[in-house]
Amino acid sequence: MRSSWIFLPLVILRVVGAAPFAEYILAPKHRSIYPHEILAVDGDVQNTDALYHSGSSSTKFTGINSSVTLDFGKNIAGTVQFNIDSVTDSDQWLGFTFTESSMWISPYRCDSASSATYDDPLWFHIPSAGYYAAEKKRQRGGFRYMSIWHNSTGSLAIRDVSVNFTASPEMVDPSDYVGYFNSDSEKLNRVWYAGAYTNQLCSMDPAYGNALGIPGTDWYYNATVSTISTPSVFVSTNSLDGTKNGISSLFLLQQPDGRLPWAGVPFTRPGMFPFSFTYHLYSLLDLYYYHLFSGDDAYLLALWDQYKLALSWALQQIDDSDMANVTSTNDWLRSGMGGHNVEANAILYHILDVSISLASAVGDTGLTEHWLSTMQKIKSAVNARLWDPTQNLFYDNDMNQTESAVRPQDGNSWAIVSAIVSADRAAAISTSLMNRWVRPYGAPAPEAGATISLFATGFEIQAHYLAGHAERAVELIEFISLIEGYSTNGSLHYAPYDNDARVSHAHGWATGPTSPLTFYGAGIRLSSANGRTWLIQPMLGGLQRAQAGFQTPLGAFSAAWTSVGGSGVIGNFETPRGSSGTLILPAVDFTPALRGSGGRIDPSNTTSGVYTFTNLPGGMYLVGKA
Numbered sequence: 001m002r003s004s005w006i007f008l009p010l011v012i013l014r015v016v017g018a019a020p021f022a023e024y025i026l027a028p029k030h031r032s033i034y035p036h037e038i039l040a041v042d043g044d045v046q047n048t049d050a051l052y053h054s055g056s057s058s059t060k061f062t063g064i065n066s067s068v069t070l071d072f073g074k075n076i077a078g079t080v081q082f083n084i085d086s087v088t089d090s091d092q093w094l095g096f097t098f099t100e101s102s103m104w105i106s107p108y109r110c111d112s113a114s115s116a117t118y119d120d121p122l123w124f125h126i127p128s129a130g131y132y133a134a135e136k137k138r139q140r141g142g143f144r145y146m147s148i149w150h151n152s153t154g155s156l157a158i159r160d161v162s163v164n165f166t167a168s169p170e171m172v173d174p175s176d177y178v179g180y181f182n183s184d185s186e187k188l189n190r191v192w193y194a195g196a197y198t199n200q201l202c203s204m205d206p207a208y209g210n211a212l213g214i215p216g217t218d219w220y221y222n223a224t225v226s227t228i229s230t231p232s233v234f235v236s237t238n239s240l241d242g243t244k245n246g247i248s249s250l251f252l253l254q255q256p257d258g259r260l261p262w263a264g265v266p267f268t269r270p271g272m273f274p275f276s277f278t279y280h281l282y283s284l285l286d287l288y289y290y291h292l293f294s295g296d297d298a299y300l301l302a303l304w305d306q307y308k309l310a311l312s313w314a315l316q317q318i319d320d321s322d323m324a325n326v327t328s329t330n331d332w333l334r335s336g337m338g339g340h341n342v343e344a345n346a347i348l349y350h351i352l353d354v355s356i357s358l359a360s361a362v363g364d365t366g367l368t369e370h371w372l373s374t375m376q377k378i379k380s381a382v383n384a385r386l387w388d389p390t391q392n393l394f395y396d397n398d399m400n401q402t403e404s405a406v407r408p409q410d411g412n413s414w415a416i417v418s419a420i421v422s423a424d425r426a427a428a429i430s431t432s433l434m435n436r437w438v439r440p441y442g443a444p445a446p447e448a449g450a451t452i453s454l455f456a457t458g459f460e461i462q463a464h465y466l467a468g469h470a471e472r473a474v475e476l477i478e479f480i481s482l483i484e485g486y487s488t489n490g491s492l493h494y495a496p497y498d499n500d501a502r503v504s505h506a507h508g509w510a511t512g513p514t515s516p517l518t519f520y521g522a523g524i525r526l527s528s529a530n531g532r533t534w535l536i537q538p539m540l541g542g543l544q545r546a547q548a549g550f551q552t553p554l555g556a557f558s559a560a561w562t563s564v565g566g567s568g569v570i571g572n573f574e575t576p577r578g579s580s581g582t583l584i585l586p587a588v589d590f591t592p593a594l595r596g597s598g599g600r601i602d603p604s605n606t607t608s609g610v611y612t613f614t615n616l617p618g619g620m621y622l623v624g625k626a
């Protein structure tokens, strides 16, 4: 049979020195950042342009309460620096204030970095002309607007106000991304890059973290911290230092019984061990991800005994219901965590699943049979005891299954992500979750009040893809906002916080949409560490085209797809030499044809019109119409 081919133009994307789709990258190439524009001026301020246009002139602030508000055009982070050309006397002061949301713009106060309702200005005493720069512990994480407040009589002349971008310190050039994503949806493209950039804003020199509980007056950031949002970091900057550092810091704090802390230092300190069952499991999942993306066998091996001890502690929480009974209420600030909880048990099921792959990676498979049988028991119990057939959703737990009981977003999403449910049940949950959407704001998390949580929404997005409803994932990403959390009526209020000025607009937990667009949308997934085995399965979900790429130490992965009516796609993909994998193409009204370097390849399986090609060696492939 002769085949006719429709070829896509092959775009060569690995141009040395230029990231593909660099126009979407929000991170600066150079660390000195100048304001974008002047938003407001109050009192006697002359020649404001000189604040950020270098030249010989300067900006003059005269008299009490003269102020300027600058807009950087996007959220940034760092230390402020400037030059003073002259002062009329030695009693001159300038206060700098910072905010992410335009709601809190004020020359007199900042938004809130911690528990204070608002933070005070960062004050500089300016007795004479010269160069002034904030100390590193006075860096401000996450602000778009900065105001300068002159509170003294007399005047001063200032120029060259800039911010030294201190986020993502491990990158020489913060805009040097190895991963990329692009589609015909501008919103999706911007969401993908916003997630990538947000994770950069959340990566800092670990010696200069937000200590939380810091005062609003004379605030400082000098706590030792670590942050993690691994999959979205991997697909974009692939800068995994922060992940590894975070995992190491949590495993260092492991208790003799196996428990890992809810959060690292300074939450955990002598005499204080905050614990969360779900976060305990997330720490294990993060080690799995780190190993999957880096192929760092030595690191996994070094932590393997601690990993098994932690897993064994979690399994000891399983009682005669065959589910873990959670006794700590801590979670992602949702309420009602405890008992035989669906989120906790779905995550535990997933951890057992990934533990089986890790065990095989380190060659320690003695417990695999036990883990498999435990998975079966958890699965039967969760499906039998927590399912609500009237709403096609899981109840949060078995303590309250009344009409008004919570059917959580996190647990129902995790039920699909962990594959603890059948395909039919997954599709039904996906429909029920979609029917709860509050347009135009987002997908609610009733387990945390009248709340939209981007953390829980990240799992819901994965869930729609995995339930076979890519179009719902795409639609949800099209209308959500990426901040930490907000109210279901769209107001900037996050139920777990009593001060709205604290809601973070640069939160790693809100970056959940980035990695599913790469893994499921463009359909490039790693099946084993380093991408030695992979699964290519595009799910455009109504997009006309989508393409993505990333790298593991083994080499580059990329895929580019164009929709050809219905769910059919044509396109191309490339995987590293030495790897192998599977291609799954959606059921369509034409016969897909696959061509590799050795010519035409037949599908191994066409069950239900789904074309599966297995044992494909790494290389370049074209998918066309037969």
Ligand SMILES: *[C@@H]1O[C@H](CO)[C@@H](O)[C@H](O)[C@H]1NC(C)=O
Pocket (backbone or CB within 6 Å): 064, 065, 108
């Ligand atoms: C300057 O602003 C501060 C803060 O809003 C206010 O308390 C003070 O009264 C103002 N001073 C003058 C002279 O307007």
Ligand SMILES: *[C@@H]1O[C@H](CO)[C@@H](O)[C@H](O)[C@H]1NC(C)=O
Pocket (backbone or CB within 6 Å): 093, 123, 151, 152, 153
């Ligand atoms: C300006 O603010 C600084 C720092 O809070 C303070 O020490 C100084 O007294 C203030 N100056 C005036 C005139 O209020």
Ligand SMILES: *[C@@H]1O[C@H](CO)[C@@H](O)[C@H](O)[C@H]1NC(C)=O
Pocket (backbone or CB within 6 Å): 031, 032, 081, 136, 164, 165, 166
């Ligand atoms: C910016 O901050 C970094 C890290 O603190 C420092 O090494 C660098 O010298 C600073 N750059 C400028 C222009 O101040």
Ligand SMILES: *[C@@H]1O[C@H](CO)[C@@H](O)[C@H](O)[C@H]1NC(C)=O
Pocket (backbone or CB within 6 Å): 137, 220, 222, 223
């Ligand atoms: C952090 O800075 C505060 C305020 O300057 C200081 O009191 C504290 O000792 C510092 N902590 C560390 C760990 O350096």
Ligand SMILES: *[C@@H]1O[C@H](CO)[C@@H](O)[C@H](O)[C@H]1NC(C)=O
Pocket (backbone or CB within 6 Å): 319, 325, 326, 327, 328, 338, 339, 340
């Ligand atoms: C499960 O844990 C809860 C605390 O979350 C406790 O009150 C309850 O007694 C435990 N149930 C069983 C069956 O052990």
Ligand SMILES: *[C@@H]1O[C@H](CO)[C@@H](O)[C@H](O)[C@H]1NC(C)=O
Pocket (backbone or CB within 6 Å): 399, 400, 402, 404, 405, 406
């Ligand atoms: C069940 O949960 C709902 C929602 O939180 C609450 O209104 C109701 O009072 C609870 N009922 C019982 C019996 O605990």
Ligand SMILES: *[C@@H]1O[C@H](CO)[C@@H](O)[C@H](O)[C@H]1NC(C)=O
Pocket (backbone or CB within 6 Å): 450, 487, 488, 489, 490, 491, 493
């Ligand atoms: C929105 O909900 C919050 C509580 O979540 C409430 O404080 C606020 O008044 C509501 N706003 C409107 C406009 O209804």
Ligand SMILES: *[C@@H]1O[C@H](CO)[C@@H](O)[C@H](O)[C@H]1NC(C)=O
Pocket (backbone or CB within 6 Å): 584, 604, 605, 606, 607, 610, 612
């Ligand atoms: C064919 O592929 C489907 C899904 O891709 C899979 O479930 C099934 O087991 C495969 N059958 C054979 C015989 O390989």
